[in-house]
Amino acid sequence: MKLLVVSDEESKYIWDYFDKNRFKDIEIIFSCGDLKQEYLSFLVSMINAPLYYVHGNHDTDYRGNPPEGCESIEDKVVSYKGLRIAGLGGCFKYGPGDFHxxxxxxxxxxxxxxxxxxxxxxxxxxxxxxxxxxxGDGDDYVHKGFECFINFMEVYKPKYLFHGHQHLNYGRNERIHRYNNTKIINGFGYYIVEF
Incomplete structure (x- = not known):
């Protein structure tokens, strides 16, 4: 099963130069936040796969205008084709704002x-x-990661943890990390996962 993970920055490769054949095998799309609603609606309609999302720290517009055709799994657990998926959006609190x-x-x-x-x-x-x-977090307070996610992986042992927030073009991070049996993937831009 192929999964598409997107986050933080709309990909020109996908949005401006979309080729359906490149994404014909994608069965599920995951958004880790901070993307335009129109982009998510575009993905779900063009790729013809369900899209599950959590909120990024800049997704305040989603409250009044959620992305069409997409499903928020914020604080939920859903199943799709045997995959069990939990969602916990937002970022470490660095100031006032929604989803901090x-x-x-x-x-x-x-x-x-x-x-x-x-x-x-x-x-x-x-x-x-x-x-x-x-x-996979940053050295600065704004991009700090949550320690409780470590405990989560120890207790529930998910196969994957998909996240965003830490842009790879900041030049100080790798896309993939591991913790025990969990593969941690930064979905910045886009990334395709073979499950």
Whole structure:
């Protein structure tokens, strides 16, 4: 199964020069946040696959104008073709604003997901906007990752964690990290995953 992960910056390769044949095998699209609503609606209609998203720290417009044809999985667990997916958007709180969370607030959100994960008999993918602390986050406070995601991976052992927020063009990061059996992928721009 091929998955398309997108985040933070609309890809000209996809949006301006779209070729359906390049994405014909994509079965699910995941947005890790901070993308225009029109872009997500374009993806879901042109690729003809479901699109699940979480909020980035700049997605305040989504409240009144969510991307059409897409499904928010913020604080939810969903199943699609046997894949169990949990969503926890937002970033580490660096100032006032929607979708900013303290470490304590994110821990509380994870705790509230526990019964949903149990009902789905675990999860395969955790979809976030923020990275994991010291595993793909930035050195600055704005791009700091959540420590509680480490505990999440230890307890629930997802196969993948997809995130955004840390732009790869900042020149100080790698796209892929590992923690135990979880592959952590930064979805900046776009990335195709073979599940």
């Amino acid at each position: 969370y303290t470490e304590k607030q994110m821990r509380w959100r994870i705790l509230k997901l526990k019964p949903k994960i149990w009902l789905h008999n675990g999860i395969d993918i955790l979809l976030t906007h923020a990275p994991v602390y010291k595993l």
